[in-house]
Amino acid sequence: MEEDVVDEEDLTYRGNAILLQGPPIAHLPTTNLLAYATHFDAHPLGLEWINDTTCVLVFESKASARQGHRFLVKSPTEEPDPEGFLTAKPIPIALWPPEERINKSxxxxxxxxxxxxxxxxxxxxxxxKGAKRESEFYKKHGARAGKEGYFSPPPESGPRKKIRRERGEDELRVELDNDLDDFLAEDEPERASSPPSKMRSDQLVGDRRSLLERTSVMREQPVSLVDRITKSLPRRRGDRGERGGTREWDRGKDEEEAPPRRRRSREKELPERRERPQKKTQQELDDELDAFLNEGR
Incomplete structure (x- = not known):
């Protein structure tokens, strides 16, 4: 088998996948390893993790994998070792983690x-099985490490069952969250529509309604600022000017606003004036006195 060609009859090899192995892999996340391949014009669809120092680059086709193999190998003239390994190109410094670049400098x-x-x-x-628990890479980079990009089709029994189990766990988590929300909603007391008034006068009115309840219509149908400005002020009884006269802006309003019924009622309340008797003369008074004295004799 040549360095960049897979034996088509050897079914143990994957014609569209290249395995990478070495200590540098333990320091790189998935995105950096994919960027490493792209840096050398190899364009894999994704990456599969084997362990902390080993991963597999998966390509779209065998042709693209062979092209990637030629771009990633360090020396085209190198002969593979008994295990089929060749030396790959080193990781560019630009893709190193920041702490590794600082330590190197x-x-x-x-x-x-x-x-x-x-x-x-x-x-x-x-x-x-169990490699995730033993992986230092997962401990450093988190549980999502190695899950970006393409996923190769694993054996039919295990991974499909795992996917179904993960979906079932998500659905169960949503159901438990909804049950918890309903439980908390039942224990939450109903809020009053308006806070109770602490003033006794507000509670002991004739219709047994509080001040907030009596003014609820005003809150539901508030009067606009224009209506409050243009609306005439209420008139007070005996409202006159400073010197008892009618104010200039109120002249003519008494006659216009007062209903005729009220004026007629006032006329009825006044008593009828009697004609004043004419003043008697002195002679008439003397005659009346003489008549009174003669009656007593």
Whole structure:
């Protein structure tokens, strides 16, 4: 088998996948490893993690995988070792994690200059059970590490069952959240439409309504500012000017606003004036006195 060609008759190899292995992989997340391949004009669809130092680049077709193999190998003249490994191109410094670049500049470490090897991936190159719990990469980069991009079709029994289990867990979590919301809503007391008044006079009115209840219509149908400005002020009884006269702006309003019925009622209340008797003369008074004295004799 040549360095960049897979034996079509050998069913143990995956014709569209390349395995990468080496210490630098332990320092890189999935996005940086995909960027490494793209940097050298290899364009994989995605990446599969095997362990902290091993991963598989999956390509769209065998032709694109062979092209990627040629771009990623360090020396085209190198012969593969007994396991089929070749030396891959090193990771560019621009893709190193920031702490590794700083350590390299300070001379505190070798950075990511460890040897990176590559070979055609086998069907047996899969992550073994329990590798996630033992992975230092997952502890450093989180549980989502290695899940970006393409997922190769795993064995039919395990992963499909896992996907169904994850979907079931999501649905169960949503159902439990809804049940908790309903439970909390039942315990929450109903809020009063308006806070109770602390004034006794507001509670002991004739219709047993509080001040807030009596003014609810005003709150529901508020009077606009224009209506309050243009509306005439209420008239007070005996409302006159400073000197008892009618105010200039109120002249003519008494006659216009007062209903005729009220004027007629006032006329009825006044008593009828009697004619004043005419003043008697002195002679008439003397005659009346004489008549009174003669009656007593």
């Amino acid at each position: 300070l001379g505190k470490g070798e950075g990511l200059k460890g040897t990176l090897r590559m070979r055609w991936a086998l069907h047996d190159d899969v992550k073994r």
